[in-house]
Amino acid sequence: MKKLIFAALVLLIGGCSSLNTGWDYNPEVNFTQYKHYAWVPATKEASAQYQLNGLLDQRVREAVDADLARKGYIKVDAKDADVLVNYLTKLDKRYKVDSINTSLGYSPFWGPHWYFGGSLQNNTQVKEYDVGTLIIDMVDAKTNKLVWRGTANGVIRDYKTPQQRIAKMNEAVVGVLNNFPPKPEK
Numbered sequence: 001m002k003k004l005i006f007a008a009l010v011l012l013i014g015g016c017s018s019l020n021t022g023w024d025y026n027p028e029v030n031f032t033q034y035k036h037y038a039w040v041p042a043t044k045e046a047s048a049q050y051q052l053n054g055l056l057d058q059r060v061r062e063a064v065d066a067d068l069a070r071k072g073y074i075k076v077d078a079k080d081a082d083v084l085v086n087y088l089t090k091l092d093k094r095y096k097v098d099s100i101n102t103s104l105g106y107s108p109f110w111g112p113h114w115y116f117g118g119s120l121q122n123n124t125q126v127k128e129y130d131v132g133t134l135i136i137d138m139v140d141a142k143t144n145k146l147v148w149r150g151t152a153n154g155v156i157r158d159y160k161t162p163q164q165r166i167a168k169m170n171e172a173v174v175g176v177l178n179n180f181p182p183k184p185e186k
Contacts (some may be wrong), residue, residue: 008077015053023153026146026147029147034083036083037074037075039061041078048079059165063173065168082142083138083147085139087136089133089134091131091133093128095128095129096129098127099125130156132156133151134152134172136173136177136180137149150176150178151174151176152176
């Protein structure tokens with residue numbers, strides 16, 4: 001079962017297409033104070049919610065590290081960090097229902113419909129698909145309070161190679177961290 005969940009999560013973020021991203025933050029926080037970051041240390045309690053091992057974990061961390069380094073943040077030990085980084089992945093089932101009505105004939109009073117003794121046909125298709133979500137949290141290391149959260153979600157696509165999955169993971173992380181730190185409001 002764990003292998004199945006891991007495989008789904010690898011496809012989850014590695015295969016997001018048409019990403020929807022968003023973020024929220026505490027507007028009272030001065031984000032210029034954050035220069036050094038570390039990953040939230042793994043705990044047994046967090047293992048139930050956070051992905052703590054495997055290829056997905058490695059890819060998320062490498063993508064976040066690369067994006068934060070590009071923005072000038074320095075990775076340090078947790079005891080020396082200004083902000084702590086953590087992430088969560090989840091997989092949701094979604095359904096799309098399409099109904100197609102077919103008709104023959106025409107009535108000037110009622111529009112298209114079966115006329116002259118025909119019958120109305122209705123074809124309904126239900127498609128199940130998976131939507132993956134990546135959530136990245138930034139926690140103030142001194143107060144231990146969440147100060148910023150970014151999300152990306154998209155329909156799962158099955159990419160065949162590790163390189164394709166890494167590229168999609170990088171795309172998802174860059175999309176999530178696009179507004180970190182938040183731009184000051186004018």
